[in-house]
Each structure stands twice: as C-alpha cells, then as structure tokens.
Amino acid sequence: MGNVKLDRLTKRYGDADAAAVDDVSLDIERGEFMVLLGPSGCGKSTTLRMIAGLEPITGGTLSIDGEVMNRVPARDRDIAMVFQSYALYPHMTVFDNLAFGLKRRGFAREEIDRRVTDAAGILGLAPYLARKPHALSGGQRQRVALGRAIVRDPKVFLFDEPLSNLDAALRVSMRNELVKLHQRLGTTMIYVTHDQVEAMSMGSRICIMQDGRVAQVGRPLDVYRHPANTFVASFLGSPQINLVESGVTPGEDGRSTLVVGGARIHAHCPPGHSRVIVGIRPEDFYLPGEAPDDAVGASLAARVLAVEALGAETVLLLDVEGVEKDVTARVGRSAHTAAGDLVELTVDTRAMRLFDAASGVALDPGSTTG
Amino acid sequence: MTTSIRFDLKHGFLVVALALYTAFAAGPFLWVASMSLRTTTEISAEPYALPDTLHFSKFAIAWTDGNYGTYFGNSVIVVLSAVAVLTVIGAMAAHCFARYRFPFRRFLYFLVFSTIIFPPQITIIALFQILVEYGLFNTRTGLVLAYVAFQLPITVYILESFFARIPSDLYDAARMDGYSEWEIFWRISLPVAMPALSTTVILNTILLWNEFLYAVVLITDDDKRTLPLGIQKYMGDQLIDIGMLATGLMIAIVPVVIVYVFFSEKLIQGMTAGAIK
Amino acid sequence: MEHTAGRLTSSEPGLGLRPVGAIAGFLAPALIIYFAFTAYPVVRTIWNSFFQVFPNRPDEFVGWANYATLLFEDRFFHRAVGNTLVWALISPVVEIAIALLLALALYARVPGSRFFRLAWFTPVLMSYVVVGIIWTWIFNFDWGIANGMLRAVGLDHWAQAWLGHPDTALPSLIFVTTWMWAGFNMVVLLAAMHSLPSEVLEAAELDNCGWMAKLRYIVIPLVRPTILNLMVLSFVGKMRVFDLVWITTRGGPLWSTETVSTYVYKRAFNWNTFDLGYPCAIATIWFVVVLGGVLILTGLLRSRDKLEY
Numbered sequence: 001m002g003n004v005k006l007d008r009l010t011k012r013y014g015d016a017d018a019a020a021v022d023d024v025s026l027d028i029e030r031g032e033f034m035v036l037l038g039p040s041g042c043g044k045s046t047t048l049r050m051i052a053g054l055e056p057i058t059g060g061t062l063s064i065d066g067e068v069m070n071r072v073p074a075r076d077r078d079i080a081m082v083f084q085s086y087a088l089y090p091h092m093t094v095f096d097n098l099a100f101g102l103k104r105r106g107f108a109r110e111e112i113d114r115r116v117t118d119a120a121g122i123l124g125l126a127p128y129l130a131r132k133p134h135a136l137s138g139g140q141r142q143r144v145a146l147g148r149a150i151v152r153d154p155k156v157f158l159f160d161e162p163l164s165n166l167d168a169a170l171r172v173s174m175r176n177e178l179v180k181l182h183q184r185l186g187t188t189m190i191y192v193t194h195d196q197v198e199a200m201s202m203g204s205r206i207c208i209m210q211d212g213r214v215a216q217v218g219r220p221l222d223v224y225r226h227p228a229n230t231f232v233a234s235f236l237g238s239p240q241i242n243l244v245e246s247g248v249t250p251g252e253d254g255r256s257t258l259v260v261g262g263a264r265i266h267a268h269c270p271p272g273h274s275r276v277i278v279g280i281r282p283e284d285f286y287l288p289g290e291a292p293d294d295a296v297g298a299s300l301a302a303r304v305l306a307v308e309a310l311g312a313e314t315v316l317l318l319d320v321e322g323v324e325k326d327v328t329a330r331v332g333r334s335a336h337t338a339a340g341d342l343v344e345l346t347v348d349t350r351a352m353r354l355f356d357a358a359s360g361v362a363l364d365p366g367s368t369t370g
Numbered sequence: 371m372t373t374s375i376r377f378d379l380k381h382g383f384l385v386v387a388l389a390l391y392t393a394f395a396a397g398p399f400l401w402v403a404s405m406s407l408r409t410t411t412e413i414s415a416e417p418y419a420l421p422d423t424l425h426f427s428k429f430a431i432a433w434t435d436g437n438y439g440t441y442f443g444n445s446v447i448v449v450l451s452a453v454a455v456l457t458v459i460g461a462m463a464a465h466c467f468a469r470y471r472f473p474f475r476r477f478l479y480f481l482v483f484s485t486i487i488f489p490p491q492i493t494i495i496a497l498f499q500i501l502v503e504y505g506l507f508n509t510r511t512g513l514v515l516a517y518v519a520f521q522l523p524i525t526v527y528i529l530e531s532f533f534a535r536i537p538s539d540l541y542d543a544a545r546m547d548g549y550s551e552w553e554i555f556w557r558i559s560l561p562v563a564m565p566a567l568s569t570t571v572i573l574n575t576i577l578l579w580n581e582f583l584y585a586v587v588l589i590t591d592d593d594k595r596t597l598p599l600g601i602q603k604y605m606g607d608q609l610i611d612i613g614m615l616a617t618g619l620m621i622a623i624v625p626v627v628i629v630y631v632f633f634s635e636k637l638i639q640g641m642t643a644g645a646i647k
Numbered sequence: 648m649e650h651t652a653g654r655l656t657s658s659e660p661g662l663g664l665r666p667v668g669a670i671a672g673f674l675a676p677a678l679i680i681y682f683a684f685t686a687y688p689v690v691r692t693i694w695n696s697f698f699q700v701f702p703n704r705p706d707e708f709v710g711w712a713n714y715a716t717l718l719f720e721d722r723f724f725h726r727a728v729g730n731t732l733v734w735a736l737i738s739p740v741v742e743i744a745i746a747l748l749l750a751l752a753l754y755a756r757v758p759g760s761r762f763f764r765l766a767w768f769t770p771v772l773m774s775y776v777v778v779g780i781i782w783t784w785i786f787n788f789d790w791g792i793a794n795g796m797l798r799a800v801g802l803d804h805w806a807q808a809w810l811g812h813p814d815t816a817l818p819s820l821i822f823v824t825t826w827m828w829a830g831f832n833m834v835v836l837l838a839a840m841h842s843l844p845s846e847v848l849e850a851a852e853l854d855n856c857g858w859m860a861k862l863r864y865i866v867i868p869l870v871r872p873t874i875l876n877l878m879v880l881s882f883v884g885k886m887r888v889f890d891l892v893w894i895t896t897r898g899g900p901l902w903s904t905e906t907v908s909t910y911v912y913k914r915a916f917n918w919n920t921f922d923l924g925y926p927c928a929i930a931t932i933w934f935v936v937v938l939g940g941v942l943i944l945t946g947l948l949r950s951r952d953k954l955e956y
Contacts, residue, residue: 087539101547463677519684551669580774
C-alpha cells in the first residue's frame with residue numbers, strides 16, 4: 001500500500017517546445033515522506049498534480065502499488081491532497097468539509113462521525129466543527145485542510161506548499177506537527193515546497209527539481225553535503241554556499257592545486273579539468289581559534305564588509321582578494337569583528353566541493369581532502 | 371464665515387433640486403397607486419387628489435371581472451418556468467465556459483454573448499414561423515422557450531464572470547474527494563455562486579415580468595395572455611375605465627415593488643451588470 | 648504509448664482536465680436553445696428577406712426586390728428610420744448628461760443619498776406598458792398633469808395634446824425614455840465614481856479646482872469607459888424601442904413616432920399584407936445598422952480616448 005512510481009513522467013502543454021515536466025523518474029516507497037523541492041516553475045507542482053490526477057499525463061507512466069494510473073481519474077486514485085490555498089468548501093461547516101469526501105464514498109453515518117471526530121481530536125478542531133471556514137483563523141483552516149485528507153485514510157497524501165500561507169511562527173509548529181502526523185499514520189506523503197528548511201527538516205528524502213527535471217534525489221543531509229551540481233548546492237543552505245571559480249594546476253601526487261583568493265588548496269581533482277568551481281559552505285569558515293582540532297585547513301585573508309550578529313551565530317560578508325563575488329562566512333557567536341577589519345579565516349577543505357566550471361556538475365563527490 | 375454660508379446655500383439648493391427630481395422620478399408611480407384605490411368617478415372629478423376612501427375592493431373586481439387574475443396567473447407560470455430553466459441551463463453553460471478549456475470556447479462564448487445587442491426583430495418573425503410549425507405558437511411553452519433564448523446571453527454573462535472567480539483549487543479538492551464533474555457543479559459551483567444566482571433570478575424575473583414584444587407576437591388567446599398584454603387590451607378599448615385600468619397597472623407593479631423592497635441591491639446589481647466595466 | 652486519446656487530454660496550465668463528456672453535457676442545453684431559438688431564427692430571417700413569404704403557399708424568391716423597395720420606395724420605412732435614429736442619437740447624450748449631474752450631486756455626499764438612489768432607479772423597474780399608459784395620462788390634454796402645471800403657471804397657450812400632435816409626439820416620447828433611464832444611468836455612473844481612487848479628487852480639491860473643472864478634467868475622463876458602455880446600451884435600447892410607442896401612439900400621429908420596430912411589427916403581424924419576407928428584409932437591414940452603429944460608437948469613443956492621452 002502506498003508505493004508511488006514515476007517512470008519517465010513527462011508533461012507538455014500544447015505545442016510548447018520545452019516540457020513542463022521532463023522525464024521524471026522517481027520511486028517513492030510506502031511510508032516515505034518525499035519532498036519535491038525547487039524554485040517556482042521547476043515543475044514540482046505539475047508533477048504533484050499529475051500524481052493526483054488533476055493534470056493529464058502526456059508521457060511516461062505513473063503507477064501506485066504497481067497499478068498504472070495514467071488514465072484513472074483523480075476520484076478513483078485513493079489519494080488525498082492538501083492545497084496551498086486550503087480550498088475549503090466555503091458553504092459547508094468544518095464537519096461537512098471533513099465528511100464531504102467520506103459521504104461520496106458511501107461510508108455509514110456512524111463511521112463518518114467516528115472518523116471526523118477522530119481527526120478533529122488529533123488536530124484540535126473539535127470545538128470548531130459547526131463553524132464555517134470564514135470564521136476560522138489561518139492556522140485553523142490549515143488544520144481543516146489537513147483533516148479533510150486524514151479522514152479519508154488514503155494510500156497517499158499529497159501536499160502542495162501547504163504552509164506557505166501561514167505566518168512564520170505557525171509554520172514552524174505546523175512543520176513539527178506534520179512530522180508527528182507522518183510518524184503516527186505511516187502513510188506515504190509527497191510534499192511540494194520551495195522552502196529548503198521545510199524540505200531539510202521534514203523529508204525522509206528530497207527530490208530537487210530544476211527546469212522540469214530531477215536534479216538530485218537523496219536523504220536531506222546527503223544532498224546537503226554532496227550536492228550533485230551547483231544548482232542543488234546553492235538551493236540548499238542559508239546563507240547560500242560560496243561558489244568560487246579557480247584554475248587547476250595538476251600536481252605530482254595525484255592532487256591538484258587550486259587557488260581561492262590568496263589561499264592555495266590541495267585537492268583531488270579528476271584529470272581533464274583546467275577550471276573548476278569551488279563550493280564552500282559558510283559554516284566551513286573559522287575565525288582563528290574557533291576551528292575544530294581535526295579541521296584540515298587552508299588560510300584565507302579577507303576584509304570584513306558587513307557583520308550580522310544573529311545571536312547564536314555571526315554572519316560575515318567578506319571581500320576576498322582575487323574573488324569577484326562577496327564571500328559569506330558563518331562563524332561563532334563570540335566573533336569580535338567589525339566592518340573594515342582584516343581577518344584571517346581557516347577553511348575546512350574536507351567539506352569543500354568541486355564542480356565542473358562549464359556544466360556545474362559535481363566532480364567525484366566526497367573525495368576531496370586537504 | 372462667508373464661505374460656510376455660501377456652502378449652506380449651495381447645499382440647500384442642491385437638496386431642493388434633488389427632492390424635485392425625486393418627485394419627478396417617483397411621482398407618476400405614486401399617482402397610479404393613488405388612482406388604483408379611487409373610483410373612476412372620483413378620478414374624473416379630481417385627478418390628482420389623494421384617495422378619500424380606500425377602495426380596495428377594486429382589486430378584487432379587477433382580479434375577477436377584469437380577468438387580471440388569469441393574466442397574473444399566466445405571468446407567474448411563464449416567468450417562473452422561464453427563470454427556472456434559464457437559471458439551470460445558464461449556470462451549466464457558464465460553469466462550463468468558466469471552468470474548462472476546450473476548442474472553440476472563446477468563439478462559442480462570443481457567439482452567445484454578442485446576441486445581447488441584437489435587436490429582437492431579427493429573431494421574432496422567424497421565431498413566430500418556427501413556433502407555428504412546431505405547434506407551439508399561442509402556447510405558454512412557446513413563450514417560455516422564446517424567453518429562455520432571449521435572456522440566456524445576459525444570464526450566462528453574469529454567471530460566467532462569477533464562476534471564473536471561484537478558485538480552481540476548490541474544484542480540484544472536490545475531485546480529490548471523489549466527486550464527478552456533474553456532482554461538483556451541483557454541490558460546489560451552485561452553492562458557492564448563490565449570490566450571483568440570486569442576482570440573475572431577480573433580474574430575469576423582473577425583465578420577463580415586464581416583457582411585451584414577444585408576448586404580443588406569440589400569444590393571441592385571451593386566457594393565455596400575460597399581464598402586460600392584458601393591460602394593453604384595456605388600453606385599446608374606446609371607453610377606457612381609467613380607475614379600473616389604474617388598478618390593473620398596480621396589479622402588475624406590486625410584485626415588482628415587493629421584489630425591489632426586499633432585494634433592491636441585488637436588483638440594481640443585476641440590471642447594471644451589463645453596463646459596468 | 649498513446650496519451651493524447653482518451654478522456655483526459657492536455658490543455659492550458661491551471662485548468663488541466665478536459666472531461667469531454669461533462670463539457671458537452673453542460674453546454675448542450677444552452678447551445679440547443681441558442682441555436683434553435685436565436686441562431687436559426689436569425690439565419691431564417693435573413694433567408695426570408697429574399698423571398699415573399701405567404702402563409703400556405705411556397706415561398707417565392709424575389710432576390711433583392713424587398714431591399715430595393717424598402718431602400719428606394721418605402722417612405723414609411725424612411726420615416727421610421729429617421730425617427731428611430733433621432734431617438735437613438737439624442738437619448739444617449741441627454742440621458743447620460745442628466746445622469747452625470749445626478750450622480751455628481753449624490754457623489755458630493757448629500758444626506759439621504761441611499762434613498763435618492765433607490766427612488767431614482769424605480770422608473771426602470773416598470774414595464775414600458777405601464778409607463779406608456781401612465782404617461783399617456785400625464786400628457787392628456789384635458790386632465791394631464793403636464794398641461795395642468797403649464798396652466799398653473801399661466802402658460803395656457805403652451806398646453807396641448809402632447810402625444811396627439813406630430814411636432815410634439817416624438818419629443819414627448821423621448822422625454823419619457825429619458826425619465827425612465829436617467830436614474831438607471833445615474834446608478835451605474837455613481838458605482839463607477841465610487842470605484843475611483845478618492846486621492847485623485849482630494850488632490851483636485853487641494854488644487855482649488857472648481858466644481859465644473861473637477862467634472863470636466865477629472866471625473867468624466869476617469870469614468871469614460873462606463874459612459875461609453877452606457878451610451879452603447881442606451882443607443883441599442885432606442886434602436887429597438889417598441890413597447891412604449893405601441894402602447895402610446897402606435898406610431899402616429901401621421902407617422903411622427905413610427906419606429907423601425909413598430910413598422911416591422913405592423914408589416915409582419917398587424918397590416919393584412921401577410922407577407923413575412925418584407926418585414927424580414929427590414930429586420931435584416933436594421934440588424935446590420937445596429938451592429939454597425941455599435942461598432943462605430945465603440946470605435947469613435949475609443950479613438951477619442953487615444954487623442955486625449
């Protein structure tokens with residue numbers, strides 16, 4: 001129950017040259033929390049809507065539990081969906097909103113009552129069952145939308161950016177509740193978002209999409225640490241990863257020498273690349289004395305342009321000689337620096353990623369060392 | 371000081387002008403209302419006096435002897451049937467134009483919509499022929515069909531613009547909840563569009579209640595006449611019983627007034643819907 | 648694999664599904680009514696216009712003869728066209744001018760504006776039949792209030808049978824339609840004005856802009872699209888006017904209030920000529936004139952827009 005398999009799924013609108021969703025293959029296991037992540041227009045919502053049956057599939061196959069679903073109408077797929085706009089029926093009470101899908105499926109009155117009461121209990125909606133949606137707060141509406149999916153007890157839950165209309169605090173708490181809900185129900189969930197924090201914190205796996213294609217699929221931390229290309233690397237992580245172009249000088253011991261600013265870095269670099277992009281996450285910079293003992297480092301001189309003291313950490317905006325773009329570093333909370341200071345930073349080169357300068361594709365991920 | 375006096379003068383002048391215009395706009399109606407309760411003798415003696423005694427019995431006389439009861443009944447039957455059919459098929463078409471994309475959608479919508487400006491003469495003669503050929507001439511059914519066709523464009527126009535504003539997620543949610551397109555129309559579109567539906571119902575009721583041209587061409591029997599035709603019959607008499615005719619006019623006006631009292635905003639909305647951009 | 652066939656096929660983004668059966672089901676009743684009782688009659692009317700159509704006799708093809716007659720010989724028709732055009736060209740201007748004044752008066756937030764608005768809208772709620780009868784009485788020579796008021800202020804020699812004289816009948820009827828529609832136009836204009844950004848008018852206030860200047864330079868240009876719509880609506884309404892004339896004057900006296908609509912009706916159903924082909928030709932010509940008029944009116948007012956900005 002609940003295995004969703006996308007095999008070269010494609011969506012083309014009319015005679016448009018570019019496909020909105022292009023050859024997407026994805027095997028979502030039962031009980032998995034799969035996040036489709038990407039910027040707007042990357043095809044993640046269209047993919048979700050094809051799974052739902054709301055958007056006709058123009059190529060490839062979609063199967064649920066081994067059964068091909070391409071031609072099965074939405075109402076027969078046994079899938080529930082939570083919409084960004086909540087899409088609550090404005091003319092029905094909360095109870096009727098929850099019961100609407102059950103009534104159509106011919107459940108007995110008592111069974112409907114039981115399920116609605118259960119879901120309302122889980123979501124804390126019991127006091128509001130007689131209200132109409134317009135009399136609810138944003139968070140409550142969100143819960144009704146969730147409840148409408150829960151009562152159905154479907155094979156698969158689909159979420160289309162369900163938290164993006166909530167305010168920041170509510171979003172964090174709903175995130176936790178969704179994770180708990182997933183643990184409790186154990187149903188397959190497919191969750192579309194453009195928010196990398198939601199993806200990292202909720203997904204058992206993340207599928208990052210770009211221009212209608214899958215850029216990378218994997219567990220959140222794997223994808224974060226070993227991004228398949230510069231797009232994935234910069235989409236995940238805040239502040240963004242620093243991407244610096246560098247020439248490659250092949251060395252004798254199989255390691256090459258890269259130049260980032262004033263620092264010369266030795267790294268394994270597959271042959272045949274004269275230029276690479278070096279990716280360094282902001283948290284892999286250390287102020288003097290902050291570096292962990294086992295850090296394998298190179299030293300980098302930089303001038304501080306701006307300091308953002310956030311309390312738990314400090315974000316520095318740096319100008320590094322020989323690097324065009326500003327470099328962002330995330331250092332300890334006790335950093336005593338001011339704009340204009342010259343600082344000597346240590347870079348943990350083990351965490352550094354290399355990408356092909358032309359294509360942006362990662363070079364032999366996970367093998368660079370100091 | 372001077373400015374405020376001048377302002378007050380201007381203001382006072384304005385109010386007087388507005389009051390005069392109001393008397394001008396509503397006066398004729400009040401005059402008929404007063405005449406409808408006075409006998410013809412009283413009216414001939416003093417046309418513009420207020421009623422001394424309220425002769426409500428005149429309404430009973432008009433209703434039975436003047437045959438207004440029959441006309442009223444015909445009007446009710448014809449108008450209610452036409453409005454019921456219009457609302458259902460107009461809403462179905464509007465829902466379809468607003469919620470689906472299909473070939474010739476814009477063309478078909480334009481075709482239906484453009485007939486709003488057609489003069490009725492372009493259809494009425496052929497409509498007469500057609501209804502004669504199908505044995506529907508001089509029947510209430512024929513008149514209802516003509517009315518449905520006549521009011522369909524404006525009905526579709528008002529409803530389409532409302533249906534188009536319903537978020538499509540709502541329909542998708544109902545699809546996910548297991549409902550067919552047909553069920554979605556009845557259970558989502560119609561209830562959510564209640565405000566627009568009531569607007570078209572009220573608008574069509576009033577317009578068809580007052581309709582004259584189609585009725586005069588398509589109905590000839592006295593016992594099938596609608597109210598405007600019945601009234602017109604008395605107007606044609608050489609010796610017009612003015613008092614009784616005024617009562618007849620009131621019988622035609624009162625339902626409209628009642629609708630206006632309860633639904634004035636809806637009615638204004640409907641009547642002006644075609645003109646507001 | 649064939650994905651384009653079947654009941655779910657692709658379309659624009661957003662409104663994804665195209666369930667053919669449902670679409671056909673929703674549209675069919677309206678389209679059947681439309682084609683049977685609107686489109687087919689229109690086509691048949693145009694077709695008829697090239698024939699002589701007598702009851703119980705096969706139609707006789709006459710080519711353009713009907714058109715030749717009505718364009719070059721039928722003086723009644725020419726009179727009807729003249730009357731209708733006068734009506735359709737004067738009414739929009741007069742109605743909307745009065746409506747603008749009324750709307751501005753209410754826009755200046757006079758106390759009781761809601762009441763005024765409701766009261767002024769009432770004439771349009773009554774049928775032309777009712778309105779026609781009431782105004783026949785109002786215009787009555789002996790006891791009509793129109794003459795009564797003239798006599799009261801000593802203008803006895805102005806008193807006359809307003810609908811009974813060829814010179815005054817048409818202006819009197821135009822007066823009646825103005826009475827009917829000015830309030831309606833006012834309500835629409837008022838709604839349009841209320842949707843204007845109030846800052847614009849306040850700015851004009853600060854610039855010490857006078858009442859007339861404000862009207863001329865700010866309000867009218869901003870509600871121009873609404874005015875255009877109302878003009879088209881009023882124009883189309885007067886081009887088809889029938890009920891009012893039929894109830895009050897039947898086109899008389901001496902053809903002075905004959906409109907194209909009443910003439911079509913007379914030729915088709917009232918005179919015992921029985922030929923339906925000729926009135927169909929009139930209806931066809933008029934159909935073309937109305938469509939052309941709407942196009943010209945829209946084009947004319949639109950292009951003036953472009954000149955001004």
